[in-house]
Amino acid sequence: MLLPPCVPDQCGKDFRHSLKKPSPNYPYGYKTKKPRLVPAFTIQAMQRNTKVIPPPRCSVFDPNPPRPTLFRKCYQRGEFPVSIEFTIHGRRLAWKVPIEKLDFHHYLPMFFDGLSEGMYPYTFIVEQGINDLVQKGSYKVLPTVPQLVIPIKRALETKRPTVICHALKCIQMIVTGCDKVGEALVPYYRQILPILNLFKDRNRNLGAGIDHTTTRRENVGDLIEETLQILERYGGPDAFINIKYMIPTYESCVLN
Template sequence: MVLMPVCVPENCGKDFRHSLKKPSPNYPYGAKTRKPRLVPAFTIQAMQKNTRVIPPKKCGVFDPKPIKPSMFRKCYSRGEFPVTIEFTSSGKRLSWKVPIEKLDFHHYLPMFFDGLAEGDYPFSFIVENGINDLVSKGSYKILPVVPQLIIPIKNALSTKRPNVICHTLKCIQMIITGSDRVGEAFVPYYRQILPILNLFKDKNSNMGSGIDHSSSRGENVGDLIEETLQILERYGGPDAFINIKYMIPTYESCVLN
């Protein structure tokens, strides 16, 4: 008969099992846990232990696009526009070298709208005041030029820069309210203009109890879009609302309601 040695604390089963759980001193990581590996999504590696899936990249739908030199900037630098900035005691204004009624609106009005993509001074000042002068003194010449204005307006809205979008919307309101039947002429081109407005329609900052001073300055994108849509509906005729509703489902009529 063979006698087994007495179970001492160093050799008992409980302590032996605990010793197995201790990390080996030769293990490079010791008692520290390893950092999870970054693995691509929808792969076999994503199901392995101690891994973390790489999150998808942001689509950047609201990111502004890089500035590209417009044709308006090139023509203005060459001095092709018969207009200059005049500084008076009451402020700045545009001084025209020729009567506005004699200008070729098919050439100059699309060029001014092409400058809407320029958000820097003095281009923004020249474009807004130039369009205002052309509308106030030659409103009867604007209706035949509307098809040539769609692409410059679309390019300006596609920059996704808030100051450019606000500047463009103000000019759209200007030519629609200042000319006859221009609002109806814009209806066939809603599919080119309204997608960007649908994207930024609810782009407002939640300030809680604070005061948003951009609304009083006319620089709030969401408020300007809503105001522009209401003007398009009022001046666009009977088919304006259904076309706006098709492109912007969240819009509510200001005429029917």
Template sequence: MVVLPPCTPDLCGKDFRHSLKKPSPNYPYGAKTRKLRVVPAFTIQAMQKNTKVMPPPKSGVFDPLPIKPTMFRKSYQRGEFPVSIEFTSSGKRLAWKVPIEKLDFHHYLPMFFDGLAEAGYPFNFIVEHGIDDLVKKGGYKILPVVPQLIIPIKNAFATKRPSVLCHALRCIQMLVAGCDKVGEALVPYYRQILPTLNLFKDRNRNMGSGIDHTTTRGENVADLIEDTLQILERHGGPDAFINIKYMIPTYESCVQN
């Protein structure tokens, strides 16, 4: 008589039950990990399995705005400005076809400031040198035109392009430092022109051990903003600092300290 070994199953009951939960090899997702489905936040779908909540969108507060043609560009292309670029042995300079003292500053100075939103050549060259000449020879004609310059300055800052911001800040420094009482006349308009400066005041690039050459070329936005705020405080009278501090809380006085 032959005694056979006892019949034992290959899998116990527990292992057999676990094997039932495994996907079939022929199923599309059997051999691969199923990709998570991206769903919007704060919805019923966010509570489902195999889902991933969609991250919040970027605010885009520092994104530059698209370039739009300005009135300065249109007027220059029509030949309405009595200026031309003259090439000399020492470089380029702006040549005026009429004496600057005879110009209508209520018309030409706001038009030149409207060109601050332009970033390409030759517009940026004509605007910067034209404002410099008008400020140097304008004298008492500059102060009555200050209210007309606020909207062009605000539009230039609203582009949020670093090259345009640096260009506009240099022109504001020339305007405030080159004319008497202009700094005090700008104090009531700080709420229109300073919010954008508050955004970019600390936007210095972290170069690590490298050297940021934009600081030596005068193209660093944060450094130019700090210099411009100090010039506004020095020439803005006794109420300049408290109004700057209201719009830019991180600013520290260069006069009181």
């Protein structure tokens, strides 16, 4: 190595610092090279000065974007014989046709298709409409159960807490208000219960605080537990084993 020429103007300290300077041919100097980002489970991950790219964030609880429903289109075209009536006691649905004369195979699946809606007035019309149909035409609900499974599944798959609570309340209406509907829903637990298994323990931990959603029946975890107990009570002898198969953490409210 050639030493720099010793000149009288250069002191000993400057001379020693000049020896520590890196060679101009070395591009990095004393700085370390940044690690390369490489995919996981590859040969590149075993190389030096590399960093494995972390897996993507799991979005299993993220709500799905809303989709246009057939219920909204039909309501905007005026195909439903209902209107919202404001009285001194509040809002209610005014039916233009007697409910007993309606075709439940056409209108009840349409109302259940509106469970995916999360905006007013659709939410009010759907919940109140299903309630009126169940109260005054409960004997016509049982033959329409296979047509209600897909709309219920679509509403639950939105993964929006308000929509899930809305759908669970309507499920409770038809199960408790109509004969043998709970038993008719047992073969369709594989389509309905997976989302309930996902959100069953999805409760907020507020510590010493008070969760006011429980009093308004808007807590997803509590409402799912309540719905599962109703399905077990009204589902017959095979209800519990089918619920347990889809939701292993569920404990029977009848056997215990």
